[in-house]
Amino acid sequence: MSDNIRVGLIGAGANTKLQHIPGFKKIDGVEIVSVTNRSIASSQAVADEYEIPNVIDNWIDVVESPDNDAICIGTWPYMHHPMVLMALECNKHVLTEARMAMNSVEANEMLTASKINQDLVTQIVPAPHTFKIDKTVKRLLSENAIGEILSVDLNISLNGFVETESPVHWRQIRDFSGNNVMALGIWYETLMRWIGEASSVIALSRVHVKSRKSEDGKNNVLTIPDHLEILSEMYSGPLAHIKMSNVTGLASSDSAWLFGTEGTLFIDLENLNVFLGKRGDSKLEPVSIPKNEVGVWRVEEEFINAIRGDEIITHTSFEDGVRYMEFIDAVQLSAQSGKKIKLPF
Template sequence: MAAKTGAQALDKIRVGIIGAGGNTKLHHIPKLQAIPGVEVVKIANRSEESAAKVCKELGVAQATGNWQDVISDPSLNAIVVGTWPYLHRTLVLEALQAGKHVLTEARLAMNASEAKEMYNASLRHPNLVTQVVPSPLTFEFDATIQAIVKQGTLGELLYIEVRALSNSFAEKDGAPLSWRTDQRYSGLNIGVLGIFFEPLQRWVGDAVAVQARAKTVVRLREDQETGELRSVHIPDHLDILADMAIGAQAHIVVSSVIGGVPGFSKGYVLYGKEGTLFLDLAAKKLYLTKKGAEGQREEVAIPEDKKEVWRVEEEFVAAIRKQGSIRRTTFEQGVRYMEFTEAVTRSIQSGCTVKLPLV
């Protein structure tokens, strides 16, 4: 039996959780519980014991080790998918078919094909709200950067530099295998690539062509469940050149094996004909240098009313109640960053430039 949705706004929203990882425990569960009229009713985790532990910790009534118990529960209106990407497609499609609104953890899917299938399913259920957890890296700066680009302060954009460096030296072979380094669970997602590319899409739009090189430094990792060594198929260093639709060329470096980085290790630089904008994520500072004032870098003050904060759960609930719409991140936006991610992998494998959107 599907939950009542559509034109009727829901005052009482009952939520089921599938996958109680770090983000789910830190953000989704407590922040949903803080919204009047929202109740987190049931949690499914990899085992009933682990689900029960989270239920006790966060005051949730029901625990299960079977995700189907959550999706099939007719009393629930909405599902939060907090698993690794390998289950996102299955859980989202099943939840939509059961008439549930869905908030899914990022990255959206294992690959672009899965992402498109999920997006198309969402279109077949226009009465249901679907949302992907957005990259929160640049929330505080997004509105200001978008305004600076739109106003033409930088002039025509020529070149964009993105650095996503761990600033730590490579681990030894045999280091623990995590879901981010295990293609069985993460698919074509590579490290923090998607998390860093998504904000760039917000500011300047999509890429139209990608050429990438990659290196796998830590080639063997220990499976923590079996103790066996596994070959790693996800690169830990990426070097990407992308042609952006706005006309600029972007150089993106993502690495978990580079230590002792001089200068900035995490951030963005947008170079235009009339100015350069530099976001240093480590320092949480935004700087602008204008043409004719080279060497006079000025910090850009971010007005309080322009500083966006994490409100993923509020936005999800407001959309269910017909009190707002999903801005960050829609399934359509998720498809676009998954296409970029897959284009990077295709370029690595072929040694060729890959055009976007994918065909």
């Protein structure tokens, strides 16, 4: 393929405008040639703002167009599966927004299609929250800074006290979001970077807010949990406890604790600070993050480099997407059945 790469955008929401469009535009030899959004008016607005030459009225025409080499999908999860499959059929490289799919069945079909089309690059937008510290955390664990990892606690509080007045968000509507729950997928993806995959899941869930109105006044009955408690056995050895909630008012700031035989790592996820204490210490001490370990957002650069043959996708591969979608499905199956669910499926 020529070093000149033409990209078509399907969906131009917040992350596409904040990250993908600027990211592609700063890469030499890359041109965003077309955009389609939820309406012609919104598509035209994006095209005018970012100087994109072609406004297309439906996504199929973007995928089928011979005028682009790669597709960037920025839609809600319910469209990722059909769009990815069609893009690969049309010989297009694909960058798709996270959450990978509605469920692990769709995710596995997407992975299979990517393997059939091995000459094409496929990538999922990664969980970016811990880029700054990921390399340092992984180095400390590889150096056995805390010894054998015994237990992991991940605590994520997304909102605060229960509130019932805000309109429904698409992430709370199963027809759009599938089995995805709150930010579970991206935080499990982060855990996988640090300690690998889960071998089993036991979960309890609650839906405390039973319904919300959409902006047009329609009432939406909610079935996606707003509170999760998960226990997982990890292949690397530890038990991991994940608590994620939209209803825990005045909870302490988001954090991860990794307890080992010889030490403890505490990660302040709000400020991205890392603390380490070893056997015999009286308290945790801050860990400096070396400049060469500070990770940054380079999703579009990685995608284009992979197309040009200069890099292999690591953030995030379809294989890892399947892993987090299977974990999400296992959480739902366990919560529904009251049983331990083994992974992988």
